[in-house]
Structure formats: C-alpha cells, structure tokens
Amino acid sequence: MEKLKLKIIQPQKIFLELEVDDVIIPGRDGDFGVFYGHTPFISVIRPGVLEIYNNNELTKYALHDGYVTVENNLITILCEVIESADQIDKSRAELALERAEKRIKSNQSDIDFRRAENALKRAVARITIS
Amino acid sequence: MGNIRDIKTRIDSIRNTRQITNAMKMVASAKLRKAQKGIINARPYADNINRMLATIKFKTKETHQKIFIQPKSDAKTALVVVTADRGLCGSFNSFVIKAAIQYMNDHPKTDLFCIGKKGFDIFKKKDVKMIKSYTGLFNEMNFNVSIEIANDLKQHFFMNKYDHIEVIYNEFKNIMQQNVIHKQVLPIPDVEELEGVSLLDFLYEPDEDEVIEELTNKYINVEIWRILLESSAAEQAARMTAMDNATDNATDLIESLTLNYNMVRQAAITNEIIEIASGAEAQNQ
Structure with a gap:
C-alpha cells in the first residue's frame, strides 16, 4: 500500500512528521479517514481523538483544535494543542469532564455553552486515549 | 587633578558598573538566542496559515468576510504598540x-x-484612549499569552468597534539592527505575490465560512505570537548592543582615570621627596 505523508505543526514546533498508511481525523462534522489518493480537502477539527495507522500499528493523540489540509497525499494538521497518551494526566481529565458536565447540565443562561461543550469534548478525548 | 582617594572611589564604582553591564549583556545574549529559536520554530506554522489564507482569498473573489475587506481612509483604528517591560536597551522603546x-x-x-x-x-500620562494594557509578559513567554491578546483584539474587531487593527513593533533584523515596523494585522492585508498559492480545488468542511473563521482565528493567534517573539528578540539585541557599548565606555573611563590616579600619586610622591630632600639640605647647612 502506498504511504501518505503526515505533518503535524504547532506554533512552537513541528510536532510530528512521518509516513503513514491512513489517518482518522476528528472533523467538526464527524470523524473521517484519509487514505492514499484522497481528494484535496480542508477541514476544521473538533476536539477529539486522532488515530494514526502505520504498518498495522495504531497511535492515538488527543487533538484539541485547528484544521487539516489534504493535498497531493500530504496531510498537514495545524493545531495549537495536541497530546500523546503519556502526556495526559487522567485524573485531571476526569475532573475536567465532571466540571464540564455539571456546567452544561446547569443550563444557566450565563454560561458559554460552546466553550463548555469544547471542554467536555477535550476531556473525553483525553480519557479515551490515556 | 583631584583628590587621590576620590579618584580611587570613582574607579571602583565604575568597575562595579562595568561588571553589571557586562553581566546584562551576557543575559541578553542568552535570551536573544531563545527568542531567535522561537521565531524559527514558529515559521512553518505561520507560513502554512498564510498560504492557506492566500489560497482561499484568491479563489473567492467576491467576499462578504470582514477579514478581507480593506478599511476606508477615515476608519476607526485599534493600534497595538509593542514596547519592552524594561529599559536599558538603547532607543528600542523610544522609537x-x-x-x-x-x-x-x-x-x-x-x-x-x-x-x-x-x-x-x-501613554497612561498622555491624553489617549487606552483600551487595554499587557505588562510583564516578556519574562515568561508562552503561546497562551498571545492567545489572550489575540482574543481581545478579535472580539473588538468582530463586534465592529474597529475597522482595522494596526501593530507598531520592533522587528529583529540582526544583532546590530532593529527596525520599527508598522503592520496591519486585520483585515488581512492584500498580498501581491501569489507564490505558493495552491490551485487545487479544495473541498471545504463543514463549509467555506467556518474554514475561514478557524483560519482567521489561528492566523491572529500566531501573528501576535510572531510579533511578540520578534519584539523580544529585537529588545534583547538592542540591550546587548547598548550594554556592550556601556561596557566599552566603562573600560575607557577606567583607563583614563587610572592614568589620572597614577599621575596624582606620582605628584604626591615627588612632593614628598622634595620636602624630605629640602629638609635634609636645611640641616646640612
């Protein structure tokens, strides 16, 4: 199988640069897979789990924001925050999850709903991979 | 000529000053290296965003997006002025x-x-309308600081309080040279060169507007981050040069004062010898 190039860039550094078989990306409207020969494409990312498959090996990252472009079999992910499993403090993520759930359930009009929802998604992504 | 003890005290105090300026120069050069590294590391990210924005702008000739509409001549402006937190860096702040x-x-x-x-x-002493100020952020530079500033600017811009956002800051050209740069951050300035613009037909997901919104978000964050890094590098370079000059001047001063000191000392000794000699002469007679 032909390989895709994957580049994950952060403002402070290039987080990752390698060749992969395929990638599952958490898009704003749902997860999608990118295989070799994908059409040129740009999508906004929602907080979620990024799955990278290479030689039947799966690596997962918690991806928090940003966007992804696909062109000529090069996947470029630009994000401000991305974490690998060993960088995550699970108990902290669980606390954050609880907090976010409470916030959304409280249903008060003064909370920033979108922000709470994003916090919830981030916490879920962190817990899933840790 | 002066008093011999006064000169000695002056030499000592200048020597102390020289030690401090020299240490400051060293610290500045270490910080400069760090800031320079930050600038280089931020480049791939910033380049990618600029390229994508240019691509989208190139494809969508007709646009209702506020970030692409250039302001009229008498527009309301938000001016961001980037200075240092500390002085002792030459003309860096005053320019x-x-x-x-x-x-x-x-x-x-x-x-x-x-x-x-x-x-x-x-500016707090002047008659200007200061909306917000951020101080003390150059000590511990991290990306979250630029997000905070960028969010404030975005909010003001998209609530139509301002038609454009301008930034005045020092650009790091090289160690000897810092340039004052005046730049429009929002709306996104028209780029002449279309080099690197991708002509592929991109699919947008969820849709073009949301993609542009996310890109704009990221663009401002990284633009502010880049400006902070540039300014920080320029500040450290300016301080390095200023402190290097100060150290040199102190060395020159010490040299001339030491010469003066030796002359005064010599004169005193000569005087004493003359006194002794003339005393002995008087007894012989």
Missing part, C-alpha cells in the same frame, strides 16, 4: 513610542492597546 504618537496625531480616531510596561508608563 516605537515616537512612531505611535506620530500615527495617533495623523489618525485621531485611534484607540490604543499597549503591550509592555515602558509604553504603558508613557
């Missing part, structure tokens, strides 16, 4: 402040956002 005052004189409908303590200290 930026001068440029900002000049701009505000030419464009009366300007409100101020102030980054850095030096600028804040000056």
Whole structure:
C-alpha cells in the first residue's frame, strides 16, 4: 500500500512528521479517514481523538483544535494543542469532564455553552486515549 | 587633578558598573538566542496559515468576510504598540513610542492597546484612549499569552468597534539592527505575490465560512505570537548592543582615570621627596 505523508505543526514546533498508511481525523462534522489518493480537502477539527495507522500499528493523540489540509497525499494538521497518551494526566481529565458536565447540565443562561461543550469534548478525548 | 582617594572611589564604582553591564549583556545574549529559536520554530506554522489564507482569498473573489475587506481612509483604528517591560536597551522603546504618537496625531480616531510596561508608563500620562494594557509578559513567554491578546483584539474587531487593527513593533533584523515596523494585522492585508498559492480545488468542511473563521482565528493567534517573539528578540539585541557599548565606555573611563590616579600619586610622591630632600639640605647647612 502506498504511504501518505503526515505533518503535524504547532506554533512552537513541528510536532510530528512521518509516513503513514491512513489517518482518522476528528472533523467538526464527524470523524473521517484519509487514505492514499484522497481528494484535496480542508477541514476544521473538533476536539477529539486522532488515530494514526502505520504498518498495522495504531497511535492515538488527543487533538484539541485547528484544521487539516489534504493535498497531493500530504496531510498537514495545524493545531495549537495536541497530546500523546503519556502526556495526559487522567485524573485531571476526569475532573475536567465532571466540571464540564455539571456546567452544561446547569443550563444557566450565563454560561458559554460552546466553550463548555469544547471542554467536555477535550476531556473525553483525553480519557479515551490515556 | 583631584583628590587621590576620590579618584580611587570613582574607579571602583565604575568597575562595579562595568561588571553589571557586562553581566546584562551576557543575559541578553542568552535570551536573544531563545527568542531567535522561537521565531524559527514558529515559521512553518505561520507560513502554512498564510498560504492557506492566500489560497482561499484568491479563489473567492467576491467576499462578504470582514477579514478581507480593506478599511476606508477615515476608519476607526485599534493600534497595538509593542514596547519592552524594561529599559536599558538603547532607543528600542523610544522609537516605537515616537512612531505611535506620530500615527495617533495623523489618525485621531485611534484607540490604543499597549503591550509592555515602558509604553504603558508613557501613554497612561498622555491624553489617549487606552483600551487595554499587557505588562510583564516578556519574562515568561508562552503561546497562551498571545492567545489572550489575540482574543481581545478579535472580539473588538468582530463586534465592529474597529475597522482595522494596526501593530507598531520592533522587528529583529540582526544583532546590530532593529527596525520599527508598522503592520496591519486585520483585515488581512492584500498580498501581491501569489507564490505558493495552491490551485487545487479544495473541498471545504463543514463549509467555506467556518474554514475561514478557524483560519482567521489561528492566523491572529500566531501573528501576535510572531510579533511578540520578534519584539523580544529585537529588545534583547538592542540591550546587548547598548550594554556592550556601556561596557566599552566603562573600560575607557577606567583607563583614563587610572592614568589620572597614577599621575596624582606620582605628584604626591615627588612632593614628598622634595620636602624630605629640602629638609635634609636645611640641616646640612
């Protein structure tokens, strides 16, 4: 199988640069897979789990924001925050999850709903991979 | 000629000063290296965003997006002035402040956002409308700081309080040279060169507007981050040069004072010898 190039860039550094078989990306409207020969494409990312498959090996990252472009079999992910499993403090993520759930359930009009929802998604992504 | 003890005290105190300026130069050069590294590391990210924005703009000739519509001549401006938190860095702060005052004189409908303590200290005494100030952020530079500033600017811009956002800051050219740069951050300035623009037909998900919104978000964050890094590198370079000059001047001063000191000492000794000799002469007679 032909390989895709994957580049994950952060403002402070290039987080990752390698060749992969395929990638599952958490898009704003749902997860999608990118295989070799994908059409040129740009999508906004929602907080979620990024799955990278290479030689039947799966690596997962918690991806928090940003966007992804696909062109000529090069996947470029630009994000401000991305974490690998060993960088995550699970108990902290669980606390954050609880907090976010409470916030959304409280249903008060003064909370920033979108922000709470994003916090919830981030916490879920962190817990899933840790 | 002066008193011999006074000269000695002066030499000692200048020597102390020289030690401090020399140490400051060393610290500045270490910090400069760090800031330079940050600039280089931020480049791939910033380049990618700029390229994508240029691509989208190129494809969508007709646009209702506020970030692509250039302001009219008498527009309301938010001016971001980036100075340092500390002094002792030559003309670094004063040039930026001068440029900002000049701009505000030419464009009366300007409100101020102030980054850095030096600028804040000056402008709080002046009759200008300062919306917000950020001080003490150059000590511990991290990306979250730029997000905070960018969010404030975005909010003001998209609530139509301002038609455009301008930044005046020092650009790091090389160690000897810092340039005062005046740049429009929002709306996104027209780029002439279309080099690197991708001509592929991209699919947008969820849709073009949301993609542009996310890109704009990221663009401002990284633009502010880049400006902070540039300014920080320029500040450290300016301080390095200033402190290097100060150290050299102190060395020159010490040299000439030491010469003076030796002359005074020599004169005193000669005087004493003359006294002794003439005393002995008087007894012989």
